[in-house]
Amino acid sequence: MKKRVALVTGAAAGIGRQIGLRLSRDGIAIGVLDRELDGAARVADEIVAAGGDAVAVAADISQRHQVDAAVAEVRRALGPVTIVVNNAGISAQVPFQDLTDEQWDTMMAVNLKGTFIVTQVVLPDMIAAGGGRIVNISSSSAQSGAATMAHYSASKGGVIALTKTLAQEFGRYSITANNIAPRFVMNTVMSEKQFTEDATRDAIIKAGPIRRQGEPEDIAGACAWLVSDEAGYVTGQTIGVNGGRYI
Ligand SMILES: NC(=O)c1ccc[n+]([C@@H]2O[C@H](COP(=O)([O-])OP(=O)(O)OC[C@H]3O[C@@H](n4cnc5c(N)ncnc54)[C@H](O)[C@@H]3O)[C@@H](O)[C@H]2O)c1
Numbered sequence: 001m002k003k004r005v006a007l008v009t010g011a012a013a014g015i016g017r018q019i020g021l022r023l024s025r026d027g028i029a030i031g032v033l034d035r036e037l038d039g040a041a042r043v044a045d046e047i048v049a050a051g052g053d054a055v056a057v058a059a060d061i062s063q064r065h066q067v068d069a070a071v072a073e074v075r076r077a078l079g080p081v082t083i084v085v086n087n088a089g090i091s092a093q094v095p096f097q098d099l100t101d102e103q104w105d106t107m108m109a110v111n112l113k114g115t116f117i118v119t120q121v122v123l124p125d126m127i128a129a130g131g132g133r134i135v136n137i138s139s140s141s142a143q144s145g146a147a148t149m150a151h152y153s154a155s156k157g158g159v160i161a162l163t164k165t166l167a168q169e170f171g172r173y174s175i176t177a178n179n180i181a182p183r184f185v186m187n188t189v190m191s192e193k194q195f196t197e198d199a200t201r202d203a204i205i206k207a208g209p210i211r212r213q214g215e216p217e218d219i220a221g222a223c224a225w226l227v228s229d230e231a232g233y234v235t236g237q238t239i240g241v242n243g244g245r246y247i
Helices: 014-025 037-049 064-078 101-129 150-173 189-194 198-207 216-226
Strands: 004-009 028-034 054-058 083-086 132-137 175-182 238-241
Touching: 004 014, 004 064, 004 101, 014 028, 014 037, 014 083, 014 189, 014 216, 028 037, 028 064, 037 054, 054 064, 064 101, 083 101, 101 132, 101 150, 101 175, 132 150, 132 216, 150 175, 175 216, 216 238
Parallel strands: 004 028, 004 083, 028 054, 083 132, 132 175, 175 238
Antiparallel strands: none
16 A cells, blocks of 8 residues: 655644544655644554654744744655644734734735645646645634734635635646634644633534534544545635534
8 A cells, every 4th residue: 555644734732633644544644744843743652653654843833934944854754744734823812903013914924825835845746756645724814804813814815815825726637725724623732822712612502503512533533534535626625623613
């Protein structure tokens, strides 16, 4: 069997960690990329301890030279990258009228430009291999809008548009590009910071058709399907994994 290699960004914690663990269970070798090397190394160790294959690499995805070096390291350790999961991201809540240029630029640099850089760096491997999978983690806030998150939701809207364009441009190489739009996924660093009150969590759970919170495993499951052979005719799509909170 041909070895498949996935680069998962932001894989030291939360959703990215779970995606790494899940894809590894499906027999895929994992490049665990994060700006936090210690966290990435812990996840790589977890994967290896469970019988998988992984390497931890450090990079800030908004910095091309760091991404170039990290991807080269993954190639050396595991082989060509034919799956990329652009999961690394940041979020913040700032009322629109208080939003500074700097806050706007930082959000775009990580969430949107970082996705562009990482995808551009790994694409040659997919083209050479005659196929690949791009999965971008966007957000339901790009679909519905989100008060006090203009910079975040705009960056994720850009990720959705970028995904559609990648689907159009690289489909002829049998490369699919899809995005998963999560909402209220708990047990991550990001959500623990944002939803600190039990009352807020309860209100979120009661407000949705599926009466439970989202878990990183929910996103990882959708991702595992999108990178599988079964999903080869699915491209350019936004898969809402949100408990029906945006329909
Ligand atoms: N948790 C949610 O409810 C939710 C909802 C919608 C979308 N999302 C999206 O899902 C993705 C993962 O979110 P999460 O909740 O697991 O967040 P998290 O904060 O728990 O994990 C994000 C990881 O990305 C890494 N990271 C951040 N900036 C980076 C950079 N510049 N370069 C490299 N690594 C970087 C962090 O170190 C961290 O390990 C994000 O893109 C987020 O926007 C999350």
